[in-house]
Amino acid sequence: MTPRKRAATSRLGAICTAISRLPRGTGTLIFLMIWEVLARISASSFVIAAPSQILDYSLTHAGLLWRAFITTLWAAARGFFWGNLAGILLALVATLLPRSERLVSTLALLVFCLPLVATGPILRVLFGPGDGPQVTLAALAVYYTTFLPVLVGLRAAPQGWFDLIRSYGRGRLIILRDVRLPAALPYAVAGFQIAAPAAFLGAMVGEFTGAERGLGVLTVRALRALDLPATWSIALLAAGVSICTFSAVGALGRRLDLAPPEVLLAAPVGNPSSRWTGAAQAFLALTVTLSVWHVAMQAYDLPRFFAKRPWDVWRFLTSDPAARAQLFAALSETLSLALPGYLAGLALGAALAMLLTLMPRLSATAIPFAIALRSIPIIASAPLIVWALGRGATGTITVVAVMIFFPTLVACRQGLARTPRAVLDIFAVYASSPIRRLFGAQLPAMLPAFFASARMAIPAAILAVTTAEWLATGRGIGALMATVASTSDYNMLWSAIALIGFAAVMSHALVSMLERWVLSRTNPEQLAR
Amino acid sequence: MTSGVQQDITLQGVTKSFGAPGRQIEAVAPTDLVLQGGSMTALVGPSGCGKSTLLRLISGLEVPTRGQIRIGTETPDQLRRRAGLAVAFQDAALLPWRTVTGNVALGRSLAHRPRDRAAVAELIRLVGLSGFERHRPAELSGGMRQRAAIARALAGLPELLLLDEPFGAVDELTRDRLNTELPPLWEARGATAVLVTHSVTEAVRLSDRIIVLTPRPARVAADIAVTLARTRTAEVLASDAFRAICAQVSQALRLHQASEGIPAQ
Numbered sequence: 166m167t168p169r170k171r172a173a174t175s176r177l178g179a180i181c182t183a184i185s186r187l188p189r190g191t192g193t194l195i196f197l198m199i200w201e202v203l204a205r206i207s208a209s210s211f212v213i214a215a216p217s218q219i220l221d222y223s224l225t226h227a228g229l230l231w232r233a234f235i236t237t238l239w240a241a242a243r244g245f246f247w248g249n250l251a252g253i254l255l256a257l258v259a260t261l262l263p264r265s266e267r268l269v270s271t272l273a274l275l276v277f278c279l280p281l282v283a284t285g286p287i288l289r290v291l292f293g294p295g296d297g298p299q300v301t302l303a304a305l306a307v308y309y310t311t312f313l314p315v316l317v318g319l320r321a322a323p324q325g326w327f328d329l330i331r332s333y334g335r336g337r338l339i340i341l342r343d344v345r346l347p348a349a350l351p352y353a354v355a356g357f358q359i360a361a362p363a364a365f366l367g368a369m370v371g372e373f374t375g376a377e378r379g380l381g382v383l384t385v386r387a388l389r390a391l392d393l394p395a396t397w398s399i400a401l402l403a404a405g406v407s408i409c410t411f412s413a414v415g416a417l418g419r420r421l422d423l424a425p426p427e428v429l430l431a432a433p434v435g436n437p438s439s440r441w442t443g444a445a446q447a448f449l450a451l452t453v454t455l456s457v458w459h460v461a462m463q464a465y466d467l468p469r470f471f472a473k474r475p476w477d478v479w480r481f482l483t484s485d486p487a488a489r490a491q492l493f494a495a496l497s498e499t500l501s502l503a504l505p506g507y508l509a510g511l512a513l514g515a516a517l518a519m520l521l522t523l524m525p526r527l528s529a530t531a532i533p534f535a536i537a538l539r540s541i542p543i544i545a546s547a548p549l550i551v552w553a554l555g556r557g558a559t560g561t562i563t564v565v566a567v568m569i570f571f572p573t574l575v576a577c578r579q580g581l582a583r584t585p586r587a588v589l590d591i592f593a594v595y596a597s598s599p600i601r602r603l604f605g606a607q608l609p610a611m612l613p614a615f616f617a618s619a620r621m622a623i624p625a626a627i628l629a630v631t632t633a634e635w636l637a638t639g640r641g642i643g644a645l646m647a648t649v650a651s652t653s654d655y656n657m658l659w660s661a662i663a664l665i666g667f668a669a670v671m672s673h674a675l676v677s678m679l680e681r682w683v684l685s686r687t688n689p690e691q692l693a694r
Numbered sequence: 695m696t697s698g699v700q701q702d703i704t705l706q707g708v709t710k711s712f713g714a715p716g717r718q719i720e721a722v723a724p725t726d727l728v729l730q731g732g733s734m735t736a737l738v739g740p741s742g743c744g745k746s747t748l749l750r751l752i753s754g755l756e757v758p759t760r761g762q763i764r765i766g767t768e769t770p771d772q773l774r775r776r777a778g779l780a781v782a783f784q785d786a787a788l789l790p791w792r793t794v795t796g797n798v799a800l801g802r803s804l805a806h807r808p809r810d811r812a813a814v815a816e817l818i819r820l821v822g823l824s825g826f827e828r829h830r831p832a833e834l835s836g837g838m839r840q841r842a843a844i845a846r847a848l849a850g851l852p853e854l855l856l857l858d859e860p861f862g863a864v865d866e867l868t869r870d871r872l873n874t875e876l877p878p879l880w881e882a883r884g885a886t887a888v889l890v891t892h893s894v895t896e897a898v899r900l901s902d903r904i905i906v907l908t909p910r911p912a913r914v915a916a917d918i919a920v921t922l923a924r925t926r927t928a929e930v931l932a933s934d935a936f937r938a939i940c941a942q943v944s945q946a947l948r949l950h951q952a953s954e955g956i957p958a959q
């Protein structure tokens with residue numbers, strides 16, 4: 166560090182300590198005052214609600230907010246339970262039947278990528294009134310982020326532990342009980358931690374589609390009426406719940422005295438042994454997806470008018486050129502916004518993570534903040550971001566980037582922290598500059614985490630872009646799905662879902678390929694198994 | 695199960711190769727051996743020569759590519775399936791979420807033995823980990839972890855004990871003490887033991903017989919009987935006979951060390 170930089174950092178530190186020395190609450194007070202002034206200045210642009218307005222709204226509507234909150238929380242809690250149960254069971258199946266892993270992972274990803282905009286209305290038709298859709302969407306929002314870490318945890322055990330159990334002549338059941346399950350526990354807690362805010366978000370989206378009560382209902386009303394104080398109050402409430410549940414699960418994990426998991430996200434699946442097995446697996450996944458889709462609808466005898474079979478989608482797409490053109494135009498518009506946002510979110514997250522290793526003092530304050538922001542539900546932040554930045558490309562791209570930025574930052578930080586101590590010591594012995602250490606030792610250690618978040622960011626980007634289009638900009642495939650859902654154009658809706666699912670799986674495969682290509686050069690040990 | 699019936703270990707034409715056909719690595723060359731039941735045999739050889747592989751073959755964790763192994767009339771798999779053997783692994787393989795006590799107790803429960811707190815505590819004391827009962831493996835040094843692994847292997851009262859460089863990370867002083875205190879634990883029960891070690895003195899001190907192995911693929915280079923009194927008292931260790939055997943083993947090792955890289959045919 167140059168003397169000037171050091172002086173700057175120490176000045177920053179001095180300001181921090183000065184603020185922390187002020188009487189309790191003074192900092193918050195100053196923050197609120199700045200906020201209030203900003204809101205008053207920008208009142209004409211309808212973006213920021215002032216704290217006083219938010220307080221006023223919350224107090225006058227306390228009863229309403231409370232009842233809505235309890236309704237949503239109850240649906241979210243049940244969705245949390247079922248979703249996590251499903252995630253754990255899927256991970257167990259993929260572990261105990263290793264041959265099924267690829268198929269299970271692909272199907273799990275596919276279902277997770279189904280856009281909430283479209284699944285919401287369909288579930289509403291399926292369930293009718295009541296909170297079935299809310300619970301289902303909450304479950305759908307969480308199972309994947311539990312499935313992945315639990316799968317890693319169940320498999321992450323070193324060979325020696327299995328040898329130990331086997332040397333006593335014990336089999337898979339004991340290995341599961343004494344090795345795999347305890348090893349997976351911290352991974353499961355990490356998954357639950359992400360799942361808790363996600364379940365709340367899922368329940369709120371479920372309420373968008375014709376529920377009678379809940380925070381989601383209030384959100385829709387507030388957005389329609391451009392009621393700024395109400396929108397902000399709900400957003401703050403949702404954010405508060407998310408942060409509280411996130412921290413509560415984290416505290417539970419610490420109480421259980423669990424070692425934090427080594428890798429948060431899934432290690433990549435190894436290369437298929439030949440080109441043919443890869444193609445065969447892709448074909449198998451496609452066949453199974455289409456059969457499950459078809460058979461499930463037949464088995465439950467769902468009405469053909471709204472539950473479209475794969476064949477209906479195919480016929481629709483091949484027979485109606487006008488609709489096809491409309492669909493593809495919407496999809497390409499959406500992708501042209503999702504891709505820059507995706508790349509920007511990843512790049513900024515990784516860049517800030519690296520920057521923070523160069524300034525450890527800053528990271529002590531920045532990281533908890535980032536973790537808290539990560540759990541603010543997208544449906545609360547998306548409309549506000551779009552209102553602030555406009556309905557053009559910038560707003561949507563920012564929503565996507567923000568959605569991806571925080572998880573990437575946190576994951577990359579964890580990756581950087583995994584740099585082996587001994588390697589860092591070598592750089593320290595030669596008194597290398599922090600930059601040199603970063604690129605020589607820490608960056609390679611970060612890459613697996615970076616690629617893992619790049620894979621996880623694909624469903625996140627789809628969720629973000631479709632939500633922004635649906636709630637705020639009114640363009641692209643998100644808005645198209647919302648429109649055709651309300652006009653009961655189910656051919657178009659199912660076609661849109663199928664296309665999005667296809668695009669998601671293809672992007673995932675592309676990122677995985679890139680990941681294997683890079684990691685086989687930088688971190689071959691990650692691909693060993 | 696300390697039946698007292700001491701089963702010989704018989705290896706007949708045992709070989710082991712790893713890897714895909716065409717690019718195979720031969721770890722163990724054709725080997726015929728009979729290890730007497732109730733005795734302690736030491737395997738010494740340069741690192742990477744196939745000692746661990748040989749031990750894993752005897753434990754049934756690895757299946758020979760050719761040839762067969764019998765312990766008495768049983769296959770290693772049969773012995774393993776009735777929890778008749780225990781392995782102290784080279785890398786300890788302790789479960790990180792269990793305490794020292796928990797790990798040692800696991801050795802009992804996996805071997806279908808009833809719970810016995812006193813026995814577990816006594817073993818922990820014997821390997822010199824008193825005071826660390828409630829510590830997790832991450833809080834122990836490498837040597838302490840290996841000692842916990844030995845205690846776990848002994849906890850199941852095995853008929854066949856397989857020790858893979860059990861004292862590799864243990865300091866000299868502790869090692870000396872363990873070399874005196876541990877052998878009576880399995881000798882008293884008449885258990886058969888196979889020890890892999892790097893240390894020539896340790897091999898001579900603990901075993902009845904020393905098999906010197908060639909560099910990979912492992913084959914028997916020298917088979918040296920340790921003709922010393924069973925109880926290796928300080929006088930025995932200071933004797934000329936002891937030193938002579940050490941010299942004999944070292945020489946056998948050196949002789950074959952020199953042939954590394956030259957096909958050992």
Ligand SMILES: Nc1ncnc2c1ncn2[C@@H]1O[C@H](COP(=O)(O)OP(=O)(O)O)[C@@H](O)[C@H]1O
Binds near residue numbers: 712740743
């Ligand atoms: N599972 C395995 N797959 C491939 N090669 C192995 C495997 N286990 C051991 N080897 C090879 O066999 C040889 C002997 O290994 P090992 O028995 O561990 O040696 P030692 O214990 O004598 O140091 C080594 O060259 C090692 O690379």
Ligand SMILES: [Mg+2]
Binds near residue numbers: 742745746747784858
């Ligand atoms: Mg070895």
